[in-house]
Amino acid sequence: MARKSNDNKQQRILDAAVVEIAQHGYYHTTVARIAARAGVADGTIYLYFKNKEELLLRLFERAMERFSHEGRERLAAVATAREKLTGIVDLHLSLVGEDRDLAIITQVELRHSLHVLAHLSRTLVGDYLEVLTRVIEQGQAEGEFRRDLEPTFVAKAVFGVLDEMATDWVLSRRNTRLAGRAPAVTDFLLSGLLAPSDSD
Amino acid sequence: MARKSNDNKQQRILDAAVVEIAQHGYYHTTVARIAARAGVADGTIYLYFKNKEELLLRLFERAMERFSHEGRERLAAVATAREKLTGIVDLHLSLVGEDRDLAIITQVELRHSLHVLAHLSRTLVGDYLEVLTRVIEQGQAEGEFRRDLEPTFVAKAVFGVLDEMATDWVLSRRNTRLAGRAPAVTDFLLSGLLAPSDSD
DNA sequence: CTACCATGAATGAATGGGCATTCATTAATA
DNA sequence: TATTAATGAATGCCCATTCATTCATGGTAG
Numbered sequence: 397m398a399r400k401s402n403d404n405k406q407q408r409i410l411d412a413a414v415v416e417i418a419q420h421g422y423y424h425t426t427v428a429r430i431a432a433r434a435g436v437a438d439g440t441i442y443l444y445f446k447n448k449e450e451l452l453l454r455l456f457e458r459a460m461e462r463f464s465h466e467g468r469e470r471l472a473a474v475a476t477a478r479e480k481l482t483g484i485v486d487l488h489l490s491l492v493g494e495d496r497d498l499a500i501i502t503q504v505e506l507r508h509s510l511h512v513l514a515h516l517s518r519t520l521v522g523d524y525l526e527v528l529t530r531v532i533e534q535g536q537a538e539g540e541f542r543r544d545l546e547p548t549f550v551a552k553a554v555f556g557v558l559d560e561m562a563t564d565w566v567l568s569r570r571n572t573r574l575a576g577r578a579p580a581v582t583d584f585l586l587s588g589l590l591a592p593s594d595s596d
Numbered sequence: 597m598a599r600k601s602n603d604n605k606q607q608r609i610l611d612a613a614v615v616e617i618a619q620h621g622y623y624h625t626t627v628a629r630i631a632a633r634a635g636v637a638d639g640t641i642y643l644y645f646k647n648k649e650e651l652l653l654r655l656f657e658r659a660m661e662r663f664s665h666e667g668r669e670r671l672a673a674v675a676t677a678r679e680k681l682t683g684i685v686d687l688h689l690s691l692v693g694e695d696r697d698l699a700i701i702t703q704v705e706l707r708h709s710l711h712v713l714a715h716l717s718r719t720l721v722g723d724y725l726e727v728l729t730r731v732i733e734q735g736q737a738e739g740e741f742r743r744d745l746e747p748t749f750v751a752k753a754v755f756g757v758l759d760e761m762a763t764d765w766v767l768s769r770r771n772t773r774l775a776g777r778a779p780a781v782t783d784f785l786l787s788g789l790l791a792p793s794d795s796d
Numbered sequence: 797c798t799a800c801c802a803t804g805a806a807t808g809a810a811t812g813g814g815c816a817t818t819c820a821t822t823a824a825t826a
Numbered sequence: 827t828a829t830t831a832a833t834g835a836a837t838g839c840c841c842a843t844t845c846a847t848t849c850a851t852g853g854t855a856g
Contacts, residue, residue: 560756588788
């Protein structure tokens with residue numbers, strides 16, 4: 397076989413990498429193992445990726461593309477900031493909760509070094525936080541959200557809650573649906589912890 | 597030198613490890629480098645630690661001991677759940693924000709594998725979440741916190757926000773004080789995002 | 797008081813294994 | 827036949843870990 401190929405070889409390699417890395421961790425996964433699972437020769441990996449680390453980053457990018465794509469659609473479909481926030485929470489938890497192996501990559505393996513984490517935070521995750529920030533600003537402009545909170549601060553807080561729910565789900569072996577938590581998350585983010593004041 | 601020693605050799609090794617691992621990451625830090633910075637021979641490391649990984653875990657345990665200790669004191673000093681929550685938020689951000697190198701370890705390097713993360717989540721972090729859960733339950737019993745939220749769920753959400761603030765601070769090179777965010781965090785957790793209803 | 801052990805800490809050079817990456821060779825297409 | 831994909835054995839580096847040896851100490855005996 398030659399030429400024509402490319403097929404979906406790159407995709408096959410990525411798919412294999414997700415499974416292997418989820419199972420053994422990035423540093424204990426050998427390139428040879430990934431190649432074996434993908435059904436290609438070791439060297440072939442290097443025709444599609446500069447090195448092992450680039451392979452890992454591509455995994456995240458591929459996942460993020462899907463997220464961005466669906467996210468844009470959902471946000472366009474609703475009007476109020478509150479609806480948008482609800483949609484983001486639901487989408488985030490739905491997508492992460494869809495594939496446990498991939499979730500292990502995004503919630504654990506990708507964070508193995510300051511270098512990688514800083515890179516992601518500057519790029520893909522940074523974009524995500526910006527979208528969140530815009531939603532908060534919109535809500536404040538519409539008067540539905542409190543105006544005395546910094547939008548970027550709130551965006552990080554929201555992300556923090558979602559990220560922790562996702563990580564917790566990955567670590568728990570239970571078979572709950574992660575997306576099932578979306579309503580509780582949204583509720584908590586919107587209304588906080590305090591009981592309604594006595595005057596109610 | 598022999599005998600007597602022990603000195604604080606173990607502590608010196610741990611201190612050296614914090615600096616080296618924060619700078620180069622766990623997998624790119626060699627035992628030889630840690631030994632060199634600690635001023636001991638390579639082999640000496642193995643008199644105090646079973647292997648490289650145990651060294652990393654001890655780092656976290658040492659940090660956590662301090663946290664638990666101060667935490668217990670602070671919690672005992674105040675009565676209401678709301679005060680306790682405020683105290684935890686402040687303590688968490690204060691301690692993490694005190695030493696950037698150590699923060700890199702706790703926020704990034706320790707999470708490099710599912711195996712390590714699961715272990716921590718089951719032990720040290722698990723204990724922390726339990727303390728948080730008790731505080732939430734107390735607040736609910738006292739009627740100050742909403743009763744329609746699952747305490748363990750809230751505990752994770754709170755932890756998620758704190759953890760994200762900490763990670764964000766580590767990744768940002770700015771020189772802000774992390775603890776400065778404590779009031780905003782507490783406020784957000786307590787009151788949420790929604791503007792007070794119109795009836796105000 | 798001095799010389800001499802016995803003890804266990806500390807050393808650091810050497811070992812061994814693991815694995816990312818390369819590249820000369822082969823195979824498939826146009 | 828020319829071109830390019832694919833192969834996978836071989837290379838070479840890197841380091842965690844070991845362990846034979848050295849060294850400092852405190853106790854003991856003369």
